[in-house]
Amino acid sequence: MNVFREGKDLAVNVVKDVVHHWKKPGGKNQVSYREIVNLGIGGMGQQFVTALTGYLGLSVGNTLIGSTIGITPMHIQYMSMISTVLNIFFTILRGKIVDNTRTKWGRFRPYIAIMGFPIIAMAALYIYLPVPTLPYTQKLILTFLFTISIAMVLPLFTDTYNELQTVISSNSAERAKIIAINSIIYSFAPTLTGLFVPILADMTGGYTNINTYRYVLVPVAALGVGMNLFTAFGCKERVVSSKNYVQKVHIIEGTLEIFRNKHWWIRTVSGWIGFLEGATGVIFSWIFIYGTQDYTMYGIMNTVTGTASGLAMFATPFLLKWLGNRKLLLWHNTLNIAFVIGMLFSFKIPMLFFFFNYLNAFVNALSIVYNNVMHAEVKDYQQYISGKRMDFAFGVAGMIGLPLTLSSGLVLPYFYERMGVTTNYDILFDPTIRNNFFGTLCVLSIIGAALNLIPFFFYSLSVEKHRNIVKALEYRALFDDYVNDCLDDERVVETIQGINETYDFLNAPQPDFKALRTAIRSAKGKSEKKKARRALKDAKHLLVEKDAARYLIDELDKFKKPEMLARVRLANQLAQVPMDELIQFDASVLNKAEQLPASSTEERREKKAAVKQAKQILKMVGMIHKNYPSGIVVPDENRLQQAIDMPSKTSAENRARTKAIKAAEKELDVYHNTLKVYLNAKDLVREYEISKTILPDMEKRYQEIMSRRAETAEA
Numbered sequence: 001m002n003v004f005r006e007g008k009d010l011a012v013n014v015v016k017d018v019v020h021h022w023k024k025p026g027g028k029n030q031v032s033y034r035e036i037v038n039l040g041i042g043g044m045g046q047q048f049v050t051a052l053t054g055y056l057g058l059s060v061g062n063t064l065i066g067s068t069i070g071i072t073p074m075h076i077q078y079m080s081m082i083s084t085v086l087n088i089f090f091t092i093l094r095g096k097i098v099d100n101t102r103t104k105w106g107r108f109r110p111y112i113a114i115m116g117f118p119i120i121a122m123a124a125l126y127i128y129l130p131v132p133t134l135p136y137t138q139k140l141i142l143t144f145l146f147t148i149s150i151a152m153v154l155p156l157f158t159d160t161y162n163e164l165q166t167v168i169s170s171n172s173a174e175r176a177k178i179i180a181i182n183s184i185i186y187s188f189a190p191t192l193t194g195l196f197v198p199i200l201a202d203m204t205g206g207y208t209n210i211n212t213y214r215y216v217l218v219p220v221a222a223l224g225v226g227m228n229l230f231t232a233f234g235c236k237e238r239v240v241s242s243k244n245y246v247q248k249v250h251i252i253e254g255t256l257e258i259f260r261n262k263h264w265w266i267r268t269v270s271g272w273i274g275f276l277e278g279a280t281g282v283i284f285s286w287i288f289i290y291g292t293q294d295y296t297m298y299g300i301m302n303t304v305t306g307t308a309s310g311l312a313m314f315a316t317p318f319l320l321k322w323l324g325n326r327k328l329l330l331w332h333n334t335l336n337i338a339f340v341i342g343m344l345f346s347f348k349i350p351m352l353f354f355f356f357n358y359l360n361a362f363v364n365a366l367s368i369v370y371n372n373v374m375h376a377e378v379k380d381y382q383q384y385i386s387g388k389r390m391d392f393a394f395g396v397a398g399m400i401g402l403p404l405t406l407s408s409g410l411v412l413p414y415f416y417e418r419m420g421v422t423t424n425y426d427i428l429f430d431p432t433i434r435n436n437f438f439g440t441l442c443v444l445s446i447i448g449a450a451l452n453l454i455p456f457f458f459y460s461l462s463v464e465k466h467r468n469i470v471k472a473l474e475y476r477a478l479f480d481d482y483v484n485d486c487l488d489d490e491r492v493v494e495t496i497q498g499i500n501e502t503y504d505f506l507n508a509p510q511p512d513f514k515a516l517r518t519a520i521r522s523a524k525g526k527s528e529k530k531k532a533r534r535a536l537k538d539a540k541h542l543l544v545e546k547d548a549a550r551y552l553i554d555e556l557d558k559f560k561k562p563e564m565l566a567r568v569r570l571a572n573q574l575a576q577v578p579m580d581e582l583i584q585f586d587a588s589v590l591n592k593a594e595q596l597p598a599s600s601t602e603e604r605r606e607k608k609a610a611v612k613q614a615k616q617i618l619k620m621v622g623m624i625h626k627n628y629p630s631g632i633v634v635p636d637e638n639r640l641q642q643a644i645d646m647p648s649k650t651s652a653e654n655r656a657r658t659k660a661i662k663a664a665e666k667e668l669d670v671y672h673n674t675l676k677v678y679l680n681a682k683d684l685v686r687e688y689e690i691s692k693t694i695l696p697d698m699e700k701r702y703q704e705i706m707s708r709r710a711e712t713a714e715a
Helices: 002-020 033-056 063-069 073-099 109-114 116-128 136-153 155-167 172-186 188-203 210-227 229-234 251-258 262-273 277-292 295-344 350-386 393-408 411-418 425-429 431-458 463-483 489-507 513-522 526-548 550-556 562-575 579-584 588-594 601-627 638-644 651-674 676-714
Strands: none
Touching (some): 033 172, 073 136, 073 411, 116 136, 155 350, 188 295, 251 350, 251 393, 277 350, 277 425, 295 431, 463 489, 463 526, 601 651, 601 676, 638 651, 651 676
16 A cells, blocks of 8 residues: 555656646756657657668668668678768768757757658658669669668758757756656657557568558658657757857867767777677567568567567666666676577577567667767767867767778678578578578677677766766856856856855765774664665765866866966967957067977976967968958957847748858858967956956855845745
């Protein structure tokens, strides 16, 4: 009865919370439940679209391209390799476009709203053309053209949705909760397609018949594009940044900055060496397609398997809170290996294989939530170390592994063809060939999962560290808004309370672990032992918090460090020069820097910085001659926002608005690119001056706000 009552109370409280905060978020949350539901409905739409586009992906296990159209695994892989090479250019182009998109709807939502339509149009055209009946060379060319075109455009639709989840809230805990709830909502889509698509496919000839894709999957994908509009028009983007103009991110410069991110390297290397982990992905469906040939049972089993994802998504926020990202990932990959070993010894017995496949689906679904959380945290860390917000530039940085990606992509097709699977997938109807093939895939998957696990033993970006990184980013974002006097009370309160929380951890006494362990041994009774163990656990957590505090403290104390003060002195010398006199700099500025003393470490560091700045000054002078031959013209930064705010209800208004935005951005970009070193010097000096007063002023204002609130509460 107690459990029933607690469950009932929990359900009632959840319903009340949803009702009260349907339109307006509660407490320190930033996102309402209506927005979360809009995100989830759009996610379902994305899943419906990928139900179709997944069959147009250049994968050797693809039943549409491989079995129905009749393209050999090696030719599929060769096309995939060409696609990967072409993707270098398109990834840079997409990154340049998306990372520099500025609209009143945000960076990602315009692409979420628009890009689904051309993707579905191309996919439908390919599927309705008589491709399966064409000579092999012609079908190969058409398949190449359509799949490559879709592959180049698809990330503007799918990746922008994924990136939106990382900026829907700047609060990591809330973001994890949103991603989990969203995952539960959109997991209904694969559950529905997993149940009904196989049943409908049985009526249209199965997955080896083109009619299944024409009359089942194309309509499902079209429905998905419509559902996706809920996200495009019902969600917001929340990035921690100043309200002032932010210079465009140059994609190559941004990529080089990402290479300094050790956490990005760990995640990237893991993907490179763990490429075989998904080798077992085709086994479950192929057992029914080529084994039992029972599509109704396949639909039922697919639906039951879908519940594993729903349970995992529900459990992930609790597991993240309990274990943290790194430990959860390590547990996921370890259990994944164990369950694939179980699949290796059970694929001849469908129900036993289903049991291990279900458990494997559960642990793999954990990554849907925590991978997005980790990706968002790595991006925040990148913003912390570089001072720039980058999103699609991460895809460009990933191109560094292209040679390894191309070569590793040949491994699975090689095994496919060695096992006899070429254009004739019908050999899989033979149980002996099928069982040998499945056994090989399981072994490859185990190897991939083990390799994928290794790099994450070195991953160290904890929840506590990320929380202090976000505090540091929020502190940076205050500077412009503080000067412009556009800080509201809530932001002041959150900032000061966050800083005070970090200092409380930092200034707390160092725990005496010897005494705490002695207290556990000497404790009498269950209650006392539990209390002593809790004290030890809290002490360990305190050490974690103390270590994480450095990310915020380093930001607060930045201008107390000798190397930073040296940079300020150099910047101040340049910032004092009137803008119209910058053109007078010549080679003597570099000669002067090179003649600085370098007898100590500090002097060598300062000389290196001076030489670097001198070279940048000379480059700037050349650009001034080129871009401002008649004198430097300072652009009006308000012009861009005015252009963004222009009406766009009609085609003419939209064209005028687009033209105005491009003109304002071009003017600003030329100015900032030309005078980059000079403007950066002014910004650094300005930041140094503001840092002297911002915290004392905010502390004073915080005390006034809290006093007013206390008086209001008493009244």
